[in-house]
Amino acid sequence: MxxxxxxxxxxxxxxxxxxxxxxxxxxxxxxxxLALHPDAFSSHLHPVTLAFTHLLLLGFGTGILIGSxxxxxxxxxxxxxVRAWWGYAVLGFWAVGVPVQVMGFLQDQPALIAAGGGxxxxxxxxxxxxxxxxxxxxxxxxxxxxxxxxxxxxxLTTPAVGMVQALTMQFGNYDPARLxxxxxxxxxxxxxxxxxGVGHKLIGMxxxxxxxxxxxxxxxxxxxNFAILSDLIWPAATLPLLMLxxxxxxxxxxxxxxxxxxxxxxxxxxxxLLGLGFLVFSVLLAMLGFWTMALVGFSGFxxxxxxxxxYKILPFLVWLHRYSGQVGQTQVPTLxxxxxxxxxxxxxxxFTAGIVFTALHPAGLWLIAAGLIPFLGFLTExxxxxxx
Amino acid sequence: xxxxxxxxxxxxxxxxxxxxxxxSIVDLGLVYGVDFxxxxxxxxxxxxxxxxxxxxxxxxxxxxxxxxxxxxxxVQVDLVWQxxxxxxxxxxxxxxxxxxx
Numbered sequence: 236m237x238x239x240x241x242x243x244x245x246x247x248x249x250x251x252x253x254x255x256x257x258x259x260x261x262x263x264x265x266x267x268x269l270a271l272h273p274d275a276f277s278s279h280l281h282p283v284t285l286a287f288t289h290l291l292l293l294g295f296g297t298g299i300l301i302g303s304x305x306x307x308x309x310x311x312x313x314x315x316x317v318r319a320w321w322g323y324a325v326l327g328f329w330a331v332g333v334p335v336q337v338m339g340f341l342q343d344q345p346a347l348i349a350a351g352g353g354x355x356x357x358x359x360x361x362x363x364x365x366x367x368x369x370x371x372x373x374x375x376x377x378x379x380x381x382x383x384x385x386x387x388x389x390x391l392t393t394p395a396v397g398m399v400q401a402l403t404m405q406f407g408n409y410d411p412a413r414l415x416x417x418x419x420x421x422x423x424x425x426x427x428x429x430x431x432g433v434g435h436k437l438i439g440m441x442x443x444x445x446x447x448x449x450x451x452x453x454x455x456x457x458x459x460n461f462a463i464l465s466d467l468i469w470p471a472a473t474l475p476l477l478m479l480x481x482x483x484x485x486x487x488x489x490x491x492x493x494x495x496x497x498x499x500x501x502x503x504x505x506x507x508l509l510g511l512g513f514l515v516f517s518v519l520l521a522m523l524g525f526w527t528m529a530l531v532g533f534s535g536f537x538x539x540x541x542x543x544x545x546y547k548i549l550p551f552l553v554w555l556h557r558y559s560g561q562v563g564q565t566q567v568p569t570l571x572x573x574x575x576x577x578x579x580x581x582x583x584x585x586f587t588a589g590i591v592f593t594a595l596h597p598a599g600l601w602l603i604a605a606g607l608i609p610f611l612g613f614l615t616e617x618x619x620x621x622x623x
Numbered sequence: 624x625x626x627x628x629x630x631x632x633x634x635x636x637x638x639x640x641x642x643x644x645x646x647s648i649v650d651l652g653l654v655y656g657v658d659f660x661x662x663x664x665x666x667x668x669x670x671x672x673x674x675x676x677x678x679x680x681x682x683x684x685x686x687x688x689x690x691x692x693x694x695x696x697x698v699q700v701d702l703v704w705q706x707x708x709x710x711x712x713x714x715x716x717x718x719x720x721x722x723x724x
């Protein structure tokens with residue numbers, strides 16, 4: 236028998252928990268902002284559209300991603316963080332930077348946009364340096380780890396291009412074409428690659444899937460990076476490559492679920508699968524030229540997949556913090572007992588219906604807003620202090 | 624140390640649950656062996672996946688659970704990766720709880 240003697244050192248509980256809380260606040264703000272200003276659907280350069288996009292992607296999506304990575308990277312790489320407390324600094328810069336930047340978009344003030352963007356860029360740079368130090372010292376390399384390296388890289392390239400846009404808006408030489416590069420780097424480089432990689436790991440863990448090789452994920456990393464590259468050199472290939480990537484993500488999830496040991500699919504996994512369905516439809520709609528519907532579908536994909544992962548990640552995080560030291564001494568709840576799955580299910584169906592209706596009419600956003608109520612109920616239920 | 628005490632240790636380990644799956648580490652097939660060496664109780668076990676975030680939680684839980692046994696001065700948990708865990712190690716009760724037909 237080969238003995239093991241490693242200890243994972245993750246970030247302090249307050250770091251990922253802080254990211255989850257702030258991200259959830261940004262999500263609520265994003266949905267309400269757009270629901271109250273449906274005229275923003277008329278243009279992707281409308282101040283509210285820009286504010287919404289950054290609240291959703293840089294606030295909600297990126298916040299959950301980097302908060303989770305503080306917890307997941309030590310698990311995936313089987314190594315401790317280099318400086319766990321750096322997470323507080325990243326959280327602080329990001330949590331201040333996002334609202335400053337959003338206010339800049341809403342008030343059409345390039346200086347505020349650049350200031351907020353600068354704070355967020357500082358947060359992401361600090362985070363990237365931390366992650367790269369961790370990557371450098373690991374002995375346990377994997378395809379999932381490679382995906383996280385790409386994500387870390389694109390967490391730098393995306394705001395860098397965004398900052399160039401903000402500065403050229405103020406000082407001249409503004410090029411609208413850079414906006415598409417900024418969007419592709421963020422949507423594909425950060426979100427699709429992270430969901431493909433982290434999703435492979437998490438779905439495997441949540442379903443106790445056994446014996447699935449990460450071959451499909453490995454191929455998909457090439458496809459996703461070629462999609463980013465093609466946007467710069469051969470744009471006609473970008474959407475077909477994204478369709479291939481979406482189908483590969485669905486195939487990877489199918490392989491994991493086919494080899495699962497835990498037969499019942501819980502609510503977090505169901506969110507993930509539904510989200511992947513929205514991704515495939517979103518790319519299909521984009522290929523057919525229905526851009527607004529496609530972007531709504533992509534937002535739905537992100538909303539369902541990220542909240543789905545939260546139904547697993549957050550109870551686990553709270554459980555480790557609150558109960559792990561009491562196992563074997565007193566009765567502690569299982570993760571399933573920490574919240575009502577029906578509440579999460581209600582949020583899922585309201586989000587799903589809301590996304591479908593929003594693709595047809597902006598009023599559908601109010602259904603998504605209604606879905607936020609059970610979602611926030613879940614957050615409150617899981618995070619409130621209780622005696623075991 | 625008697626076989627009765629060893630059996631009792633095995634029974635107590637049924638109370639250590641994987642919080643994600645809600646089934647015991649015994650039914651999951653994570654426990655490879657329970658042996659006495661003098662007054663030290665040695666538990667050999669594994670995890671479903673290397674780098675499992677429950678690494679410390681489960682090993683500490685095993686120690687806390689077995690500390691109460693009479694005559695046991697020390698509990699030592701050896702976490703091993705070979706032989707690797709496979710789903711075939713899950714007990715019939717574990718399979719039932721996981722929804723296997």
